[in-house]
Amino acid sequence: MDVTVVWRRWLARHDRVRDALPAVPLVVVAVAATAVGESSWHEPRWQEAAWTALSCLPLAVRSRWPLHVALVTLAGGLTLMALVPGIDTPPGATLVALYTLALLGSRRTAWAVGLLAAVALTGVHAGTHGGSPVSGAGLLRFDVAIAATALGRAVRNRRDHLAKARERAERAESMQEEEARRRVAVERVRIARDLHDVVAHHITLVNAQAGVAHHLLRTDPDQAFQALAHIKDNSRAALDELRATVGLLRQPDDAPGARAPIPRLADLDRLADGFRASGLSVEVTRTGAPAPQASATELTAYRIVQEALTNTHKHASATRAAVLLDYGPHSLRVTVTDDGRSDPVKGTSTGAGTGTGHGLIGMRERANAIGGTVTAGPRPEGGFQVVAALPLSLAPASV
Template identity: 70%
Template sequence: MQVTAIRRWAARHDRIRDAFPALVLMIVAVGAAAAGQSGWHAPRAAGVAWTALSCVPLVFRSRRPLAVVGATLAVDLTAMAVVPDRVSTPAASLVALYTLATLSSRRTAWTVGVLAAVAISGVYAATHEEPLLVGTSLLRLDFAIAATALGDAVRSRRQHLARVEERAERAERTRETEARRRVTEERVRIARELHDVVAHHITLVNAQAGVAHHLLRTDPDRAYEALAHIKETSRAALDELRATVGLLRQPDDAPDSRAPLPGLADLDALIGGIRAGGLSVTVARTGLARPVAPATDLTAYRIIQESLTNTHKHARAAHADVSLDYGAATLRVTVTDDGRSDAAKGPGTGHGLIGMRERATAIGGTLSCGRQPGGGFEVVAELPLSLTPATA
């Protein structure tokens, strides 16, 4: 925690951070100038002055690293030529080379680092009459190369950590986006289920209640039958609502009522309820009837349910036809009615048609609907019989 706090403080005070190595070098230079073979003595002013002069550019090393390398190198090389008995390493130039390697490109860092190493070693060898690649001259060459290599390693490490953090942040954003997308899809799916269930059964209850009210005094027996249908329809509505709400439950919730969702096997019961509400419906099946994917089964049932509900509620139709055509790979569902062409413009919200199209598209199918030239309304859905794992 303390190290992290120090790093944050240094990041906010870049000028002080840049000047810190210069302060350390001055302390070392004074100590080295005051040490001798026979003990401590007064520091040699020339060596300390040149060290101080070479450290001044380091205050700007983070802002202008290449210029600082040039300035410190010029001072250190001049000091080697003017004060040949100054044996200390050109430390300010080494700090500048390290800083340049951490902040610039690898090509720039190594180009400047190699040239600086050769210059330092060459000037030292010339002023001290030593071979270029032997002894102390070679050691100064190694120091310059090592400073550049260390700075290059630090820069590579920082870049690696930055890439890791970026990937982690990107992965986190991707997870959040995916979670929001899944929540939205689930919300829309449950909204479709609730709309289909409520709209269908409430429409039937309303129609059957109207029949019962109309016949209550003139034909009590038929009115009693209508009331019985209302009871059955409302119970079916409650069962489907419980099944739909059960989609929201977690696996460890109390298993109150988890009735299976309806499918084409329940089509006869659906048609029976529609007929009880006063709409004549015929069902035709062509092709080889066979089991379909669960998602297709539910989608086909909901499309037929919503289509007949709209016919009963908006079209003022007397008859509707339902056709199931089993093809080689698709199930074609067609629902037509003989309602008035202007009645299709009734007071509906349009959510039913949108929901049917969303259901078909969600499993890889298509849906089209519209008024027929001779009157009435037609809904046609092409649904895949089987789904790939990605679609299912």
């Protein structure tokens, strides 16, 4: 492991040691500065070095009480300058404390204390050395105090900027995950709806045809044989649609070919043939000028017709049903009627408009998903009616 990383982690666990660490170079510099003469080295002035070390003691708690430490070190630095004549270097502990205050404290407090320290250091130096506050030495103390504060604010601003950028990145990632979960939930509902339509339709037909075959097996073997053939065809079609629908779960993406084949309105005649074979007479009529429509509209219309006919055959005891496709300039109107009875107990599309069954709910959900509507209820002359109004073209989804 990198030594630098280990060292930083150790310092993060020992904040008092980390806070006091700048005192070491400050004392070393103070001892070296007092040992330098005009022409040669001499013994350090240990009294001045001791005062410097003493002024650095508050730094051990600078991250906990930055304002108090800044004021205490400023007072100690000014006292050292006043009591020990000949000090020409600015008090290092005060500069470190000003930097810490600017890094951890508020901007107004940091600049107020920084300006106070700059003026006080300049004034005391001018008074103890008999010079002008605007001389080079006086301005040096003013500048270093302001520079320490400015450096602390710059580091603080950079950290705040990085924290905001990290927060935005985390928020964006969270939103992406939430959007992905939402899309998965929508896709699961869509696949579950397709599975419901496929299974309900084909199993209903298979059940009806099996009943016909069972009834005619002894009296009319030829008709029973045809019913069994229809059962075979419907079960194969059910397996094919189930395989295509469940296969969506294995697709790595939503490529255009991943959902093929998709039932279309051109397949309604074949759908009607399946119901006719099971004993329900279905008539499909088209009016208006057929116009190009979105694939989602075709699929929705097909599934609504499929679900309505399935419920009619399963619950309404109907003998005839009619499907009307009326093409308008901007919408497609799908009407499915039958001559059966209404059964509110079932809670299906034959439920006298109760709308409590999964079939009718699924129809409405499909239509609402593409901006259409579905209404259902008993007809005054008898039977039941489902009407769907679907847009031919879909508006782009807003982001």
